[in-house]
Amino acid sequence: MPFTHPMLEEINLLLKFPLGSLRQGLKIHHDADPAVVDAAKRLFDKGIIDQVDGGYLTDLGHDLHEHAQILASALSNSPAQE
Numbered sequence: 001m002p003f004t005h006p007m008l009e010e011i012n013l014l015l016k017f018p019l020g021s022l023r024q025g026l027k028i029h030h031d032a033d034p035a036v037v038d039a040a041k042r043l044f045d046k047g048i049i050d051q052v053d054g055g056y057l058t059d060l061g062h063d064l065h066e067h068a069q070i071l072a073s074a075l076s077n078s079p080a081q082e
Contacts, residue, residue, distance in 0.1 A: 006039070009035050009038070009039040010048075013036060013039045013040060013043065014043065014057075014061065014064060015065065015068055015069065015072060017061070019057075019066075022056070025054060025056040025057075026049075026054040026055070027053060028040045028053045028054040030053075037053075040052060040053060040054055046060075048060055048061040048064060
C-alpha cells in the first residue's frame with residue numbers, strides 16, 4: 001500500500017514532536033497551515049496524539065515516531081555506490 005498525501009502529512013507532523021522528554025509536546029495554532037491542522041485532527045482521531053491541536057504523543061504515538069524516524073533516516077541516506 002503506497003503512502004497517500006494525507007498519510008505523508010501525518011508522518012511529517014509526527015516527526016515534529018520532540019522526543020527528548022515526555023513532558024514536551026506540540027501546539028498547532030488555529031492559524032497554522034490547514035493541512036497541518038487536518039493532519040493533527042487525524043492523528044488525534046487515531047489515538048496517536050492526545051489533543052486535537054497537538055498536545056503530547058500517546059504511547060502509540062511514541063512507537064510510531066520511532067518507526068517514522070527510522071524510515072526517514074533510511075530513505076535519506078545516499079544510495080550505495082556500485
